Amino acid sequence: MEVLNYFQVIAAPVPTARRLSADRDFVRKLRFxxxxxxxxxxxxxxxxxxxxxxxxxxxxxxxxxxxAVREVVEPLxxxxxxVQWIPATVRTREGEPLPYWVMHFPHPVDIYDEDRTIRGASxxxxxxxxxxxxxxxxxxxxxxxxxxxxxxxxxxxAMQQRGLTGYSIEKRHRPQ
Numbered sequence: 001m002e003v004l005n006y007f008q009v010i011a012a013p014v015p016t017a018r019r020l021s022a023d024r025d026f027v028r029k030l031r032f033x034x035x036x037x038x039x040x041x042x043x044x045x046x047x048x049x050x051x052x053x054x055x056x057x058x059x060x061x062x063x064x065x066x067x068a069v070r071e072v073v074e075p076l077x078x079x080x081x082x083v084q085w086i087p088a089t090v091r092t093r094e095g096e097p098l099p100y101w102v103m104h105f106p107h108p109v110d111i112y113d114e115d116r117t118i119r120g121a122s123x124x125x126x127x128x129x130x131x132x133x134x135x136x137x138x139x140x141x142x143x144x145x146x147x148x149x150x151x152x153x154x155x156x157x158a159m160q161q162r163g164l165t166g167y168s169i170e171k172r173h174r175p176q
Contacts, residue, residue: 003132005153008143008171011057011064015048017090019059027060027102031147036084036106043088043102052098053166056090061147063103064088070101072162073140076155080137082107103149105142111135111150113176132175 019027021044030037045058056064065073070085077083086102116129124145135141139152148170151159156169 003175004135004139006130006135006150006173006175007153007156007169008128008148008150008173009055009156009167009169010148011055011061012053012166012168014053014057014166017045017047017056017058017064020044020046020091024060027058027062030062030086030102030104031060032145034107037086037104040086043086044091044097045088046091046095047093050093052090052092054164055166056100057166062088063142063147063149064090064100065103066098066100066164068162069103069159069164072158072164073103073155076139076152076158078137078139078152080109081140083140108142108144109134109138110144111138111141112144116176128173130173130175135175 021042023041026041054066054069058064084104084106086104088100088102089097090100091097111130111134113129113131117125118127120126139155141150
């Protein structure tokens with residue numbers, strides 16, 4: 001089994017896109033309630049920055065990504081990855097609608113090595129250690145209960161080669 005490096009990424013720390021669509025609860029449940037979504041309402045945000053990015057920081061902490069991110073990530077998904085691409089709209093500061101996708105993980109995976117992960121009072125790790133065995137078959141996984149996304153090195157490199165923008169690499173992990 002080849003052990004890949006994984007990178008913890010999050011939307012870049014820029015002014016947050018504000019929600020325009022009314023269904024705040026639906027977007028919140030995408031992060032905290034597992035399952036496929038069959039009847040997604042219109043999801044829409046408006047940028048508070050001048051230029052659109054490929055990975056958008058939203059008030060809801062949804063993983064809002066451009067079609068270019070989907071084009072890069074989707075063919076590199078591992079055999080055990082489950083991603084539901086939910087259509088969304090991101091409006092420029094001037095109001096121009098742009099097609100985007102919400103990257104939803106209907107069945108989040110436990111990726112942490114419990115013996116090496118340090119937790120405080122909450123279930124969110126203070127210092128995460130990833131498990132190579134739990135990551136086998138996965139190249140793109142959400143950080144449970146967080147807005148982090150863990151990308152295997154080939155996925156991150158493909159995003160960088162394509163020149164995708166709007167994400168911040170927080171940490172490199174070498175799963176054991």
